[in-house]
Amino acid sequence: MAVLVNHSPLTIxxxxxxxxxxxxPNSLTTLDIRxxxxxxxxxxxxPLDTTTIAVSVEMSYDGGQTFRLLCGMTVAGGLATEKDxxxxxxxxxHFTAQRQPNRRLRLDMEVKGSVLVSELTIEAR
Amino acid sequence: MAVTYDTDVEVGGTxxxxxxxxxxxxxxxxxxxxxGVAAWDDVSAESAISSVTFNGSGTGWSQIIxxxxxxxxxxxxxxxxxANPDAVTASVVVTVGGTCSELGVSVLSAYNVNQxxxxxxxxxxxxxxxxxxxxxxxxxxxxxxxxxxxxxxxPTATVGAGQTVRANITIHAQNNSRLLASTEPxxxxxxxxxxxxxxxxxxxxxxxxxxxxxxxxxxxxxxxQLTASGGIVGTIYR
Numbered sequence: 001m002a003v004l005v006n007h008s009p010l011t012i013x014x015x016x017x018x019x020x021x022x023x024x025p026n027s028l029t030t031l032d033i034r035x036x037x038x039x040x041x042x043x044x045x046x047p048l049d050t051t052t053i054a055v056s057v058e059m060s061y062d063g064g065q066t067f068r069l070l071c072g073m074t075v076a077g078g079l080a081t082e083k084d085x086x087x088x089x090x091x092x093x094h095f096t097a098q099r100q101p102n103r104r105l106r107l108d109m110e111v112k113g114s115v116l117v118s119e120l121t122i123e124a125r
Numbered sequence: 126m127a128v129t130y131d132t133d134v135e136v137g138g139t140x141x142x143x144x145x146x147x148x149x150x151x152x153x154x155x156x157x158x159x160x161g162v163a164a165w166d167d168v169s170a171e172s173a174i175s176s177v178t179f180n181g182s183g184t185g186w187s188q189i190i191x192x193x194x195x196x197x198x199x200x201x202x203x204x205x206x207x208a209n210p211d212a213v214t215a216s217v218v219v220t221v222g223g224t225c226s227e228l229g230v231s232v233l234s235a236y237n238v239n240q241x242x243x244x245x246x247x248x249x250x251x252x253x254x255x256x257x258x259x260x261x262x263x264x265x266x267x268x269x270x271x272x273x274x275x276x277x278x279x280p281t282a283t284v285g286a287g288q289t290v291r292a293n294i295t296i297h298a299q300n301n302s303r304l305l306a307s308t309e310p311x312x313x314x315x316x317x318x319x320x321x322x323x324x325x326x327x328x329x330x331x332x333x334x335x336x337x338x339x340x341x342x343x344x345x346x347x348x349x350q351l352t353a354s355g356g357i358v359g360t361i362y363r
Contacts, residue, residue: 037140049224056145069216071136072145080140080224081167083276083300088226094137094295095146 002028004105005122007036012053012109012116019120021064021104028124029096033057033107036119038079039087044117049078051113059097060104067106071095077116090121128268128335129153130308131234135292137227137304143220144230152212153236155338157243159189161231161272161331162219163296163304164201169193171223177205180215189244192329194251200274202329208243210234229304231272231292237338245334257305257330258285258318266337267311273319276302277326285318311337 004022024031033055038047054074058067073093080088097103105122131153136146150156158179166172177186189204205219217232245267250259261269270291275282284290284307292306309315317332 052142068214069145069147071134071147072216073138073141074143074220075141076224078224080226082226083165083167083297083302088140091140092138092297093141093144095135096294 001125007119010118012111016110020106024103030125032123033093034121035091046077049076051077054110056108058106063102064104126237126340127266133233133291135231137229137296145218149214150234157238158207158210160205161306162203163229163274165227166225172225173222176220178218190247192249200329202331227296229296231306239336239338247333249331251329255321257328259332261315263311263334267334269309269315269334271317271332273305273330275328281322283320
C-alpha cells in the first residue's frame with residue numbers, strides 16, 4: 001500500500017477547485033479517496049449538512065496530458081454515524097483503475113453552501 | 126442470439142449522497158445496462174435509491190427489484206435497468222435519499238438483449254448466514270446477473286460454480302461490508318451463489334435473467350420454410 005496524499009489540509013471556498021495531479025505507482029490498482037468529516041473530536045471539519053461537495057476523480061494514462069473521468073461522489077457535511085453507532089470520521093470513495101504506466105490522478109471538487117474545511121487522504125494498493 | 130457481456134465497472138463509497146462511475150457502452154445491437162446497488166444506512170430512507178441516470182438522463186430506467194433486510198436490519202440490494210442505452214462513454218449516477226453510510230454500485234453493459242421483454246422474473250433473498258444463494262428461472266441464451274450486499278465479520282467472498290465475478294469490492298473497510306456481483310449463462314434454472322468467509326454474517330441478494338433477443342436469422346429461416354410449404358405468406362421487417 002502507498003499513501004499518495006496523507007491528511008493534506010483542505011480549505012475550499014464555495015466554487016470549484018482542482019487537486020493534483022498525483023502520480024499513481026504502476027503496480028497499484030485499488031484506490032481510496034478519503035475526506036475527514038465532522039465529529040465531536042474534530043468540530044472544525046465540515047460541520048454543516050448544507051455544505052456539499054461534488055468530487056470527480058479523473059485519471060491520466062499519458063503522464064498528465066489528457067484526463068478522463070473514472071468515478072465520483074457527492075457528499076454533504078454534518079454528523080454521520082457508522083453501523084456500530086459511532087461517529088463517522090471520514091467519507092470514502094473506493095475504486096479500481098487499470099494497471100498502466102504514466103498514470104496521474106486528479107480531483108475536481110465543487111463546493112456549495114459554505115467554505116469546506118477538511119483533510120484529504122489518497123491511498124493506493 | 127445469446128446475451129453477451131460487454132463491459133462492467135464498479136465503485137464504493139461511505140457517507141455519500143451519490144456515486145458516479147464512467148462506463149463505455151460499445152456500439153452493439155440490442156444493448157442493455159443493468160445496475161446493482163448494495164447499501165446500508167440506519168435510516169432506510171437514506172439508502173433508498175432516488176434516481177439512476179446515464180449520460181445525464183434518467184429516462185428509461187426502471188427499478189427491477191429491491192430487497193432490504195435481513196429481518197429488521199437495513200442492508201439493501203437493488204437492481205435497476207435500462208434498455209437501449211446510448212453507445213457512448215458516459216457516467217452512471219446513482220443518487221440516494223440522504224447521506225448513505227455504505228453504498229456500492231456495479232454497472233454492467235450487455236448486448237443481444239430482448240428490447241421488448243428484457244428481463245425474466247427477478248428474485249431476492251436475505252439471511253444471517255455465510256451462503257447467499259438464489260435460484261433464477263432463465264433459458265439458454267439468457268444471462269443471469271446478481272448483486273449482493275454482504276456485511277459482518279471478514280466477509281471475503283468466493284463466487285459459486287459457473288459464475289463470473291463482476292464485482293467484489295469493499296464498501297466499508299472497518300465494517301467489512303462488500304458489494305458482490307456476478308453473471309452466469311442462462312439455463313432453465315440458474316443458482317447464483319457465494320460463499321462468505323467466517324460466520325456472524327448478514328446479506329441481501331437480488332438477481333434477474335437478461336432475456337436473449339430473438340435470433341432473426343432463425344426466425345426468417347423458419348418463416349421461409351413455412352412460406353415454401355404454403356403455411357404463411359408475408360414479409361418480416363426489422
